[in-house]
Amino acid sequence: MKKVERSLTGLLGKPYMDAVTGAAAVLLGMDSGQARKLAEEKVDFLPQEWLRRMDAMLDRVGEQICPPVADTVQGAPTNAFAKAANSQASPVSGFGYYRLGEDGRLYLASKSEHYHTPMGHNFPGYRLIDNARALGVTNATHNNTRGYITRLCERELVRCANGLARGDVQGLEKVLASTERHVLNRVINLETGSLACEAGIKMMLARFYRLDKTFPAPKYSGKIPVFFVMQDYDGGAMANYHGTTVLAQTFRDMWPELYAGAEAGRLYEVCPIAINNIEDFKEKFARYNTGNYKAAGLIHEIILMNYGGIKLHEDYLQEVYRICHEGDTPILCDEIQSCMWYEGMFLFRLYGLNPDFVAIGKGFPGGQYPASRILLSAEMDNLNQFGALVTNGQEELASLAYLITMEYAQENAEEIRDICAYYEEQAETLKARFPSVVERIEGQGLLSAVTFRDVGETVRFVQLLQEECIDVSAQVYKACCPPAALLKLPLIASRTMVDWMIQRMAGVLTRMKTEAGG
Structure with a gap:
């Protein structure tokens, strides 16, 4: 991914940020130099060290890397939400395409938390939001x-x-x-x-x-x-x-x-x-x-x-x-x-x-x-x-x-295009390697679905990946819907992460083939 560095001034323009820093001095009593420093601070949206650290942690997915939450709460859900709840995987923290669950295990957010996090968790670029908040930029308007x-x-x-x-x-x-x-x-x-x-x-x-x-x-x-x-x-x-x-x-x-x-x-x-x-x-x-x-x-x-x-x-x-x-x-x-x-x-x-x-x-x-x-x-x-x-x-x-x-x-338009194409190419290899189980790869780019020939196979595939703390869901409940396992890898996914994900899926498919006596 290309290096992207921006300040609030660079993103929002000097006239507006001059007004913001002036207001910070009058309303918040902030030192004018400190206010200007926050406005001009260039933030690296995705440092190389961040990317290297993400790739280096892949083999720890599924591992308990922190103590679990000692005393959790159940909340006050409706019956439907209570039935679907998986509090063990609920987030305590997050880093890039990882989520730390309440059980202390490391989860791979391979569905991007249901499309919400294309930049992963705690994306460094969003530090500009903290800077804006520190300068008194209000969120609520009308x-x-x-x-x-x-x-x-x-x-x-x-x-x-x-x-x-x-x-x-x-x-x-x-x-x-x-x-x-x-x-x-x-x-x-x-x-x-x-x-x-x-x-x-x-x-x-x-x-x-x-x-x-x-x-x-x-x-x-x-x-x-x-x-x-x-x-x-x-x-x-x-x-x-x-x-x-x-x-x-x-x-x-x-x-x-x-x-x-x-x-x-x-x-x-x-x-x-x-x-x-x-x-x-x-x-x-x-x-x-x-x-x-x-x-x-x-x-x-x-x-x-x-x-x-x-x-x-x-x-x-x-x-x-x-x-x-x-x-x-x-x-x-x-x-x-x-x-x-x-x-x-x-x-x-x-x-x-x-x-x-x-x-x-x-x-x-x-x-x-x-x-x-x-x-x-x-x-x-x-x-x-x-x-x-x-x-x-x-x-x-x-x-x-x-x-x-x-x-x-x-x-990073070109890089996004390339990672989408690379994932598509690698996902297609699963169909070629396991034709008796995988019907086809649907979707486009990182929004993809592995479609199976049988509902039971879809459920088993998702179950085995979830046991490894890899976030994949099954779509098997709609009228005549092709039984599919859904994935949405984050845009910040590297080729290393894609290769690791494909390897894990291939491992699960191999296990399913063995279980079926194939």
Whole structure:
């Protein structure tokens, strides 16, 4: 990885930091020299010694390296959370792609703590957040007082989402002023991916229903809105996942009686579309974009990490986008799970897509804060301030975490591309070596799934790796979902770490083959 060093002044600009250091002297009584020192301190985002230390500890994964927590607590969970709890693996501390559990053992965070930590634990670059906090930069703001860092972050997101070069101020201003369709130039700051997706769904609905009585009749008032989502292999809608709000849950076969009532009342309908089947989409789009119906929107991920890690094909999505754009149907690309895991930070750009909404989160703040965003075009900017806001969505230090992560990712774009390609190559060797067990390797880059021929084999594979304190999960509970083991290695993974991980997986597969008498 390339060496990245930045100070708060270098990242946020001198005029703003002059104001911050001046305020630190007046409000906090801080010595002006000390304040300036904090503002100018260059932080090495990922020192070479840090990387060497991570690689050197690989063979200690699974070892008890510290005493366990002597007297833990159970909390007050619901029944479902209590049943799923694994407090032994709960974090006491973390270092890079390691987590120290309450049992004192060293765990490998090979799922990046469910996408939250692309930079691993205690990423050194986030020390800039500590410096900002020491200088009195407040985290809490309000929607009407969005801070400088948040506003700067919004501009950077728009610049990167539109593929503009750094320093292209003229190009950025042109994009920000654009009213052309499918140009992402608005940002709503939220806290969770669920709320980001919900905001997009509401803006799609606003073309059919008024947000409140002050709004004029929408463009498609009187039409029945139909939402397209990914279909599972049993014909249902369980292959999609766009958050935990009630509306989004009805899109994936939850709250069936509630949805049936909405459908009977002709309020909206959900139409699942077959994965990577363009003829199926064409037929359903034609059926639901005429007469009393109107195609209200397509909502999709690119890598279905909640359905076997299946990857949607580029040519399929490009044709789907063409049809939707011609039919005046907005598209929400849900990158909550895929954002930041690829060269350029946005997977939709690698696919050559031009969505109307992009939901992002998890990866950008690096696990430091719950901070999601939805990017949208001017055409879709159809709600008032209270239609999609979250009171705490504008947090300044959360936006700073975004900028730090983005800075590292941009400087290391080639390295990120290379480690993704290297992992893919090495993962494919597992299929070649164990064809009787491994069906295929799904996903793309570090977001991957090892798909097995049998559910029992998937469960056994995950069980054996978890016994070695390697964090892998099984996805075997959805309708006709390919039985898959999910992995999401951090972006800071080295080739040494990838080789070690592949070796451990191969060892488990060899053991399974022996157990089966193969």
